[in-house]
Amino acid sequence: QVQLDEFGGGTVQAGGSLRLSCAASGRPFTTLSMGWWRQAPGKEREFVSAISWNGADTFYTDSVKGRFTISRDNGKNNVYLQMNSLKPEDTAIYFCTVPSPYGPALTSTNVASLALYDYWGQGTQVTVSS
Numbered sequence: 001q002v003q004l005d006e007f008g009g010g011t012v013q014a015g016g017s018l019r020l021s022c023a024a025s026g027r028p029f030t031t032l033s034m035g036w037w038r039q040a041p042g043k044e045r046e047f048v049s050a051i052s053w054n055g056a057d058t059f060y061t062d063s064v065k066g067r068f069t070i071s072r073d074n075g076k077n078n079v080y081l082q083m084n085s086l087k088p089e090d091t092a093i094y095f096c097t098v099p100s101p102y103g104p105a106l107t108s109t110n111v112a113s114l115a116l117y118d119y120w121g122q123g124t125q126v127t128v129s130s
Contacts (some may be wrong), residue, residue, distance in 0.1 A: 002026045002119040004096045009124030012086055018126060022096030030054070033099050033106050034072060034079040035117060038092035038126075047112035048094070049081060051106070059111045064090075078106040086128045096121040 026033060035050035049070040050059045058070050069082040075084040079096065098119040099106060110116055 002032065002098050004098065004119060004121035006094065006096045006121045006124040009094060009126045011127040011129060014086060014126070014128055014130050016086050017082070017084045018086065020083065020096075020126075022079045022081075022092055022121060024077050024079070024096075024098065029077040029103060030074050031117065034070075035097045035099065035106075036070065036079075036081045036094055036112070037097055037114075037117070038090075038094045039123075040089075040092040043092075045095070045114065047114075050099075050106055050111050051079060057106065059106065060106060061112065062108055075097060083126070086126075088128045088130045090126060091128050092126060093123040094126050109111045 003025045005023045012018055021028050033052050036048040039045040040049050047061050051070045051072055066067050067085045072079045097117045099116045100118040103116055
């Protein structure tokens with residue numbers, strides 16, 4: 001089992017920044033790839049970003065490239081999502097998530113597959129006003 005707790009959501013004006021944090025426990029953090037997904041009202045959950053266990057590989061959906069940065073601190077068991085130049089369309093609940101430890105390694109072709117992810121946090125609301 002992996003427990004995930006997200007922090008850092010809130011309301012910000014367009015063009016502003018927020019930093020989301022996710023604390024993981026239950027399994028050795030250095031064995032876990034980590035991801036962020038989001039879900040806007042009335043829409044399906046969508047992939048945002050992911051990072052490999054050692055931080056060597058990062059992945060982003062096209063709409064956030066150049067604006068969002070994912071990072072991790074294996075000493076603190078935390079993963080972060082720095083969100084800059086926020087837009088109203090970024091408004092959503094953001095979920096921290098972990099792929100199955102027994103599944104395939106994350107690649108650019110599988111990283112946005114919802115079925116790959118086994119563990120989810122409770123989500124944190126991000127609202128961007130225009």
